[in-house]
Amino acid sequence: MNILKTSNLKKYYGNGENLVKAIDNANIDIKEGEFVAIVGKSGSGKSTLLHMMGGLDNPTEGKVYINDKDIFSLKEEKLAIFRRRNIGFIFQNFNLIPSLNVWENITLPVGLDGKEINKPFVTDIINSLGLESKVDALPNTLSGGQQQRVAIARALVARPAIILADEPTGNLDSKTSDEVMSLLKTMIKKYNQTLVMITHDETIAQMADRVIYIEDGKVVKGGVTND
Template sequence: MSILQTINLKKYYGTEPNITRAVDDVNFSVEEGEFVAVVGTSGSGKSTLLHMIGGLDKPTSGTVIVRGDDLANKNDEELTIFRRRNIGFVFQNYNLVPILNVYENIVLPVELDGNKVDENFLIEIVGMLGLEDKLKSMPNNLSGGQQQRVAIARALISKPAIILADEPTGNLDSKTSADVLGLLKNSSTKFNQTIVMITHNNDIAQLADRIVRIEDGKIVE
């Protein structure tokens, strides 16, 4: 069962003759529990694709379907709620809230939605990510690798349909990168979590179940 599908997805900027086809007629699908890497050079359209899948950016034309829901049918408010419930984001620069401690950062998406935190699941995630003794720490007292693990925990806590990871190891050294990617892969396996990860690094992409290449806004085989 496809948890994510894009149909003839396009994102164009500008007008003829100076039109930029950032994403140009992309069709692809992701199965539940799959860990997919989208690989492309800078400017290939991979981040634009990720932003449309995550409902952060609207396509020029085409369709994004997540868990059977067509994102095009939602207004901004509905998209915000949909994102919070269905999409977990892990960005290159962590995007933690500096005035909240680690525990508060992790549970933020659940609390924003007015739900009760599944404490047993939280303990399991925190244990897997090695953050047990950091829950009261502030983000600025953590290393980059620790901050990214907090971001992964925050993405997992609401049990989203999909985790979208945009160059998640872009700011980390190679050993920390390997650790973080191992944790992402483990969470995919352990929680049957679907992950779509963007990277320009072929070595990193090898860890995924499947690699999709994008060039000039098109998927290439």
């Protein structure tokens, strides 16, 4: 079953001679439980694509479906709620809230949704990521690798339909990067998650079940499962 699908997705800037086709007619499908890497050079459009998949940026044309829901048919407030409940985000720069400790950062999405926190589930995630001794720590006391593990836990905590990761190892050294990727892969298997990750690193991409290649805003290989 397709959990995410894009249909003729486009993002254009400017017009006439200044027209930039950041994303040009992208057709992608992601199956439930897949780990898919989207690979492209800097400026290829991969971040723009991921942001549209997650409803963070509006397309010029085309559609994004998550669990068969056309997400851009939703008004802004409804889209924000849908995003919070269905999409987990992991960003390159962690995006943790400096004044909140590790536990509070991880459980923030659940609290924002007004839901009761499933403490045993959160504790299981924290223990699986080796953060049990850091639950009361503030982000600025953590290493980069530890901060990214907190971000992974935060993405998992609401049991989203899909996790979108934007260069999750971009700010980490190669040893920490390997550790974080290994943990991320383990966690999505353990909690039966679907992961779409963008990267410019072919080595990291090869850990995925499938690789989608993007050049100059066009999906050139791997976009749909029969490519």
